[in-house]
Amino acid sequence: MSKILCPYCRQEVEDTETKCPYCTTSLVKKDYAKFLVTLSMIFYLLWVLGNTLCFKILGSFPEILRMRDEDGWLVFSISEYIELCIQPVLAAIIPCIITIIKKVRKREAITFICIYVFTALLFTLGFLHLQKNLGV
Numbered sequence: 001m002s003k004i005l006c007p008y009c010r011q012e013v014e015d016t017e018t019k020c021p022y023c024t025t026s027l028v029k030k031d032y033a034k035f036l037v038t039l040s041m042i043f044y045l046l047w048v049l050g051n052t053l054c055f056k057i058l059g060s061f062p063e064i065l066r067m068r069d070e071d072g073w074l075v076f077s078i079s080e081y082i083e084l085c086i087q088p089v090l091a092a093i094i095p096c097i098i099t100i101i102k103k104v105r106k107r108e109a110i111t112f113i114c115i116y117v118f119t120a121l122l123f124t125l126g127f128l129h130l131q132k133n134l135g136v
């Protein structure tokens, strides 16, 4: 359990309090943080779904991975994959960073960021594995 500062009387209060026990101000910031973490989780789930779909498509049409442009460069290379499929995870990470800056549900937000980064790493490794299996 962590402590937050009441924005009105500057007293330290538990972050689970909905009302400041000193000045009775409602600490609505908590709801705002809850909303941000939920939003982040929705973005994360959509992102996981998108990447899973991408792998399904690549599995069905592996020739996409073998396509090369006139200069011999892979059209859908690892950098393309990171740009298109991995980077959107930032949509999930940013609300968590805001939550951390606002100093509410900090530990939870940090845990989520770790999970997101780890999943991004797994997807990237999955893509490299797919490339290797196809002999790209």
Ligand SMILES: [Zn+2]
Binding pocket: 006, 007, 008, 009, 010, 011, 020, 021, 022, 023, 024, 025
């Ligand atoms: Zn207060």
